[in-house]
Every structure is written in structure tokens, then in C-alpha cells.
Amino acid sequence: MFGNLTDKLDAAFKKLRGQGILSEKNIKDAMREVRQALLEADVNYKVTKNFINAVTEKAVGVEVLKSIDPGQQVVKIVHDELVTLLGKKAEPVHPIDKAPTVYMICGLQGSGKTTLSGKIALNAKRKNKKPLLVAADIYRPAAVKQLQTLAESIQVEHFHLEGKQPPEICREAVKYAEKNFIDLVILDTAGRLHVDDELMQELDDIKSGVKPDEILLVADAMTGQDAVNVSQTFHDKLAVTGVVLSKLDGDARGGAALSIREVTGCPIKLASVGEKLSDLEEFHPDRMASRILGMGDIVSLVEKAQESIDLEQAEKMQEKLLKNKFDFEDFLDQMAQLKKMGPLDSILGMIPGVGKQLKNIKVDERDMERMVAIIKSMTIYERRNPNSIDGSRKKRIAAGSGNSVQAVNQLLKQFFAMQKMFGNFNKKKMRGMPPGFPGM
Ligand SMILES: Nc1nc2c(ncn2[C@@H]2O[C@H](COP(=O)(O)OP(=O)(O)OP(=O)(O)O)[C@@H](O)[C@H]2O)c(=O)[nH]1
Numbered sequence: 241m242f243g244n245l246t247d248k249l250d251a252a253f254k255k256l257r258g259q260g261i262l263s264e265k266n267i268k269d270a271m272r273e274v275r276q277a278l279l280e281a282d283v284n285y286k287v288t289k290n291f292i293n294a295v296t297e298k299a300v301g302v303e304v305l306k307s308i309d310p311g312q313q314v315v316k317i318v319h320d321e322l323v324t325l326l327g328k329k330a331e332p333v334h335p336i337d338k339a340p341t342v343y344m345i346c347g348l349q350g351s352g353k354t355t356l357s358g359k360i361a362l363n364a365k366r367k368n369k370k371p372l373l374v375a376a377d378i379y380r381p382a383a384v385k386q387l388q389t390l391a392e393s394i395q396v397e398h399f400h401l402e403g404k405q406p407p408e409i410c411r412e413a414v415k416y417a418e419k420n421f422i423d424l425v426i427l428d429t430a431g432r433l434h435v436d437d438e439l440m441q442e443l444d445d446i447k448s449g450v451k452p453d454e455i456l457l458v459a460d461a462m463t464g465q466d467a468v469n470v471s472q473t474f475h476d477k478l479a480v481t482g483v484v485l486s487k488l489d490g491d492a493r494g495g496a497a498l499s500i501r502e503v504t505g506c507p508i509k510l511a512s513v514g515e516k517l518s519d520l521e522e523f524h525p526d527r528m529a530s531r532i533l534g535m536g537d538i539v540s541l542v543e544k545a546q547e548s549i550d551l552e553q554a555e556k557m558q559e560k561l562l563k564n565k566f567d568f569e570d571f572l573d574q575m576a577q578l579k580k581m582g583p584l585d586s587i588l589g590m591i592p593g594v595g596k597q598l599k600n601i602k603v604d605e606r607d608m609e610r611m612v613a614i615i616k617s618m619t620i621y622e623r624r625n626p627n628s629i630d631g632s633r634k635k636r637i638a639a640g641s642g643n644s645v646q647a648v649n650q651l652l653k654q655f656f657a658m659q660k661m662f663g664n665f666n667k668k669k670m671r672g673m674p675p676g677f678p679g680m
């Protein structure tokens with residue numbers, strides 16, 4: 241599931257990731273593709289529209305975190321919006337905190353109600369709770385038998401009253417549970433092909449008869465927008481307390497998962513991810529968003545951007561800078577480390593007060609390779625003593641690195657300017673900075 245959507249989103253972000261800066265135009269271009277991807281995944285039209293607006297607004301107004309690729313930052317924004325769309329926080333089902341706690345399971349025919357009932361029963365049993373599976377579907381001849389077989393397979397009690405109507409069966413089941421130390425009563429109700437008044441009335445009668453702690457609507461993720469409409473109708477009529485997305489393991493396009501919360505306002509609490517009774521998961525918006533984006537690594541990279549410069553090395557560097565012992569060897573080390581993080585001037589720009597001074601010292605990524613080549617052509621002595629680099633040394637270094645003397649001169653100029661800047665910077669700012677401030 242989500243495979244297609246993930247690929248499409250990835251393609252949209254790839255374009256942004258190549259860009260040096262986030263402009264309103266390149267964001268809009270990328271968002272057009274994201275929009276298309278969402279619509280193709282069968283996400284509700286309105287939901288898509290709101291989503292794109294929210295992301296665009298945040299991306300355009302974003303204060304660009306200097307240390308990472310702007311495209312990655314957009315990935316993070318999209319991720320966060322997806323989390324919001326999916327409900328922000330995980331909302332667990334009502335705890336089994338009194339005997340009996342009652343869950344009512346409802347939904348359309350074949351959506352996976354009986355399977356879910358079994359899954360919840362098994363789960364409760366694993367927590368040393370005593371569940372009771374109640375057959376409240378008397379219309380489909382095999383339904384009672386199906387639940388009974390299922391209950392026996394996991395050695396859980398089941399309950400049925402021959403010849404009674406579902407509301408009465410449910411009331412009696414709860415009475416039985418009270419007398420028999422049952423912790424959790426699970427009402428497996430009947431489904432219909434379509435939402436109809438008769439079904440709703442019956443479910444409403446069950447609800448008022450037993451006052452369930454949790455009314456779970458099972459929505460089949462494979463049915464896309466239908467699942468959204470069905471959820472809306474059930475929620476309007478029954479005030480459902482939670483949605484369970486079933487068949488999330490299938491090749492559904494994901495639209496239902498992404499739209500239900502936003503459209504109905506009802507939290508998604510569980511995800512049914514297979515036919516086996518152990519295939520039940522709590523629904524976590526953040527995990528689902530990461531799964532959809534398939535880019536959990538980038539999201540955490542952005543989160544950790546500031547921490548990810550090796551603190552220990554940064555501290556050492558700080559010490560050297562304070563003593564004005566920063567040489568080309570250190571420069572090379574820093575380059576290697578900074579390369580992981582992005583453009584050098586951007587990293588420096590993260591340090592309060594440095595950004596502005598960098599205006600006249602242009603250190604951009606395209607120059608980095610060349611700088612490294614030049615430094616590597618220096619002898620160790622030269623690297624440690626940049627002042628020793630005279631005319632003839634410059635010629636040799638230039639030839640060795642395949643650059644002009646002019647390029648070597650430029651690097652030296654930049655290096656000395658930087659050294660000077662740090663000298664001034666140290667005097668003015670260092671005392672006020674937290675120890676080991678990431679960067680220089
Ligand atoms: N792949 C997959 N199949 C599921 C899942 N949940 C249920 N199914 C299958 O879907 C079919 C219907 O499941 P049931 O649990 O009987 O559905 P129901 O809502 O109780 O159906 P009715 O009682 O007829 O209304 C069965 O073949 C299940 O094995 C799921 O999460 N993933």
C-alpha cells in the first residue's frame with residue numbers, strides 16, 4: 241500500500257532537492273506534483289486542496305535552516321502536515337478499565353468486523369483480560385457459526401441467543417458478562433451492503449441498550465472514497481468513537497486512510513493489516529506519515545540538523561579558534577565534515593552574528609571541491625603554516641592541483657579573511673556562546 245503515492249511524492253521532492261534555494265516558484269511546481277499524487281491516490285479533493293495550501297504556506301514562509309537542503313525541509317513540512325491530517329497523536333481505544341468494558345463493532349458487509357472482533361479478543365486475552373465475543377449478526381446464516389469457530393480457535397468465550405433480536409442479545413450479553421467476570425464484551429454486529437435506515441436503527445437500539453464504551457467503525461481501506469462516505473454516515477448517525485481502517489495491507493491507494501480523519505473528524509484508532517488475528521496495529525499518525533513518505537531518514541535528519549555536527553570535534557575546533565591556531569589541516573577536516581551537512585557558508589550562517597560577516601567571504605559548495613584539491617596539494621608544513629606559502633610554493637600548489645595561481649591566491653585570501661573574522665568574532669562573541677556550540 242502507498243507504494244505509488246510514495247514514488248510520486250519522492251519524484252516531486254527530488255526536483256526540489258536539487259535546488260539551492262526555495263523560491264515561491266519551485267515550491268509551487270513541486271506542490272502541483274504533490275497534489276496530483278494525492279488525487280491519484282484517491283485522496284478527497286477538498287482534503288488535498290487544504291493540504292496543499294497548508295504546505296505551500298509553510299514552505300514559502302519557512303525560515304530556511306541553513307544546514308540542510310531546502311528540499312529536505314519541504315519533505316519535513318509535508319511530513320508534519322501528513323501527521324496533522326492523520327490526527328496528530330495516536331488515540332488509543334478505550335482502556336479495559338472496568339468489568340465489563342463494552343466495545344461495539346460496526347461497519348458495512350465484508351468490511352472486516354468479525355475479523356476485527358477476533359483480533360481485539362486475542363489482544364485482550366494476551367493482556368490477561370477475559371473477553372466475550374457476542375454474535376449480534378443474526379441475518380447472515382453462517383455469521384454466528386463463523387464467530388463461534390473464531391472464538392474457539394483462540395479459546396475465548398462466545399455468546400449467542402437463538403431466536404432473539406440483536407439489541408436484546410447485546411443487553412443479555414452484558415448481563416452475562418457482569419455475572420461471569422468478563423472484562424471486555426465485543427459486540428460483532430451485522431453489516432449491510434449499503435448504509436440503510438433499518439441497520440442504523442438497529443445499531444442505535446443496541447447503543448442505547450448497552451451504552452458501549454467504544455463504538456468502532458470498521459472502514460475498508462480498499463474501497464477508497466466510499467470508505468470515507470460510509471464513515472461519515474455512520475458517524476453522523478451513531479457518533480462513532482473511533483475508526484478502524486481494515487485491509488491496510490492490500491494495494492489500496494491510500495486515499496481513505498488520508499481522508500477519513502479530516503472529513504469525519506473521528507479519530508482513526510486501529511489498523512487492521514492482514515487476515516491473521518495477530519495483524520492488528522495501533523494507528524500512529526507519525527508512523528503512517530513516515531511510511532507514506534518513505535523518507536523517515538530525511539525527516540530525522542532535519543530534526544537533528546543542528547546536533548549532527550560532531551560536538552566533540554566542534555569543541556576542539558572552538559578551542560583552536562580561540563587560540564588562533566586554525567590552519568589548513570583543520571580547514572580540510574571541517575570541509576569534510578561540513579560536506580555532510582551542506583554549504584559551508586550556510587553552516588557558518590547558523591552561528592548568530594556570523595551570517596552577515598560572511599557576505600564578503602563567498603564560500604559556496606561549488607568551490608569546495610576545488611579548495612579541497614588545492615589544500616591537498618599543499619605539504620603538511622604548508623597546511624600548518626599558511627603564512628609560509630610564497631610565490632614559488634603557490635605555483636607548485638596550483639600546478640599540482642590543476643588550478644591557476646589565481647585560484648590558490650583566492651583560497652589564501654579567503655582563508656586569511658576567515659581567520660581574521662574568527663579572531664574578531666572570538667573576542668566579541670565567544671564568551672557568550674554555549675560550550676560546544678555546533679559549528680565553528
Ligand atoms: N487482507 C485483509 N483481509 C481482511 C482484513 N480484515 C478482514 N479481512 C478479510 O475480509 C473478509 C471479510 O471479513 P469479515 O471479518 O468476515 O467481515 P465482516 O465485516 O464481519 O463481514 P460481514 O459479517 O459479512 O458483514 C474475510 O475474508 C477476511 O479474511 C485485513 O485487515 N486484511
Ligand SMILES: [Mg+2]
Nearest residue numbers: 353354377383
Ligand atoms: Mg461478520
